[in-house]
Amino acid sequence: MPPAAILIDGLVQSCIFMTMAFGMVLVFSILGILNWAHGQFYMLGAFVVYYAITAAGIPFPLSILISGMVVGGLGMLVEKYIIERLNIPGYGMLYVTVATLALIFFFEGAAGMAFGLMDKGLATVLPGVLDLGSFSVSYQKIAVIIFTIVILAAMYIVLNRTKIGLAIRAAAQEPVAASLYGISVKRVSLIVMGIGCALAAMAGGVMAPVYTVSPFMGRIPMIFSMLAIIIGGLGSLTGAIVGGIILGFLNSVIAYYVSYLSEFVLFLLVIVILLVRPQGLFGASIK
């Protein structure tokens, strides 16, 4: 049994992978595309939180909400002016993939120019630790866990208890039939892209005090979120959550036992999971 500190760490990792993977899967379910720049929305969210706190003195929880709104809005612009125009039948998937890959470097470059390349820190936000005897946990990490619970609960309510949630699920299951029932799939796509990017941004925002804020901070979380949705099953929201949990804990526990071989072991496990169950743990989609 690994030490409790490792399990707590695994939980924190899982929280971020879950939140990001959830947003990616949501977008995939409706738009049928993988947003490769998802990690950069995570990064932009962290910058919004950083400047909201340091430049405007806005409280941390409110900063996270603002980052969700600002970056969610940006995601909607990307959907409307880039993805929608490129996502044409036939080669659309390829065009959108190339476009979102290009956005990775565009956003990183733009962030570098706008905010500078020096790493920034928010260590003074929620400082201190909760002493649990043989180990302690920072309040920042506790905030990540609470944030994830709140966000996933909110997403559950939005998807299952609201009209827009019903529209999203309908558009995901049968876009043509949904259109016939008066649901604007275009508008739903726009909203879903906004929600997906907002989730990534808020995840980045809540992690801003935990690590450093830099234009390149989105790359690794993006890769792990992608793995989480592949393990969970592309298109499955439950799969994204379970995949995120598995990956977060494995990442932490394996690193504790095998040190730098962790990535080798982790990715080997991912390949084995995919060989045994190519559709991922939770099959096809939320359909």
Added chain:
Amino acid sequence: MKKWSNVVAVLMAVVIVIGAFAVSCTKTAPPEPTGPIIIKIGSQGPYSGPAAPWQLAGDPPSDEFLKLFNEEGFQVNGKTYNFQTVEVDDKNTPEGGAAAAKQLVHGDGVKFIVSHWSWTFPAVTAVTNPAKVILISRTGNEAVPASWGGLYDPVTMPYVVFGNPSHEQFTSDCLAIVDAYPNYKNLGIMDSTLGAGPGWDQVFRDLDKAGVRYHMERFPPGTMDFTPIISRFKDADCDIVYIAGWITETWAFAKQRWEMGYKDMKVGHSGPFVDINMYKSICGPEAAEGLIGQYWANWDFKKTKVNPKYVAMCQQVQETILQRTGKFPYTGWIGWSPSHILILSQAMQKAGTVDDTDAIMEAIRGGTFDTTTGTWTMSGAKTYGSPVVFGTPSALCIIQGDKEVYLSEHPMDPIP
């Protein structure tokens, strides 16, 4: 219509050619220089990308030092020379490194390049060596000779000069830490998987020989969560952890070890502190207190003798930057570019030439040079087979409040 477009296109082409010819004809011969003769030196480094902060932090003081150096200039065969740097971004990638070197060598026509140490090294030397361009670089742990399994091949890279030693620096840093904390339990050493290789094997042999107790951990590049590795260091009873470079990772490590409750675990890294405030804002003031870093403030060296002239120049640069920006620059610049240009200028004087790179290399091999970090002798052909500065002050400091405070020093013994 199409016919007219073709006619217009041809006319435009003719106008452009004639215009270009006319402009070239108006160029006059450059005037004879009346002041010092300028020698261009390429300076390639990461001006963009994740590693850029270190390049950008070191540039202003290095430029100031060069200004001071050029006020006096240096004499070769009765003529006075100045250096002028041509800065090119290598993006810290092999492709960027090769492109930057090509631009400097073939575009700007430089014969000397000062550079940082990075994985760009093989790509850069592939451009500089065939062109007989001298590359003066810092070294990294992988810079051990190819005969040991490292990246550096003195036979195929005869125009490479290492302004700082490689794995020997790590050894001396570790010994400086042990000098400062003789009652340590176990010294943790951390590097990324990229650094694994014969350089570290040599460090371990040296540490074994010196009787140092240590435990090594590696992390995959990109790691930001060090909780598992910190736990492993704790399990190995390490009370000091020395991290080879990797500033961002040091921030994460220092912060996370503090949050995990291991407040007594001392943390240090092999680089100098870029900006103490940055460490505090990222790690938190408490976690940043006591962090160990390299210290190149030559005026504080206790065991290494530095030419008072260079000490005064470095202090003057510090004051200039303080007046300009309101804060002192990090001291890391002192051990880099100034030391490189001093090696180069003194080698030119010894060789009696400023453009025969073979003769200059001949002067560098086995030569003794007076630098901003002390007077050190190059290896010559006996050990590495090519010039390497066999010396480093290996001075360390710790963060105390808002200041870097001298901690210890373990100057490297000359290697036979």
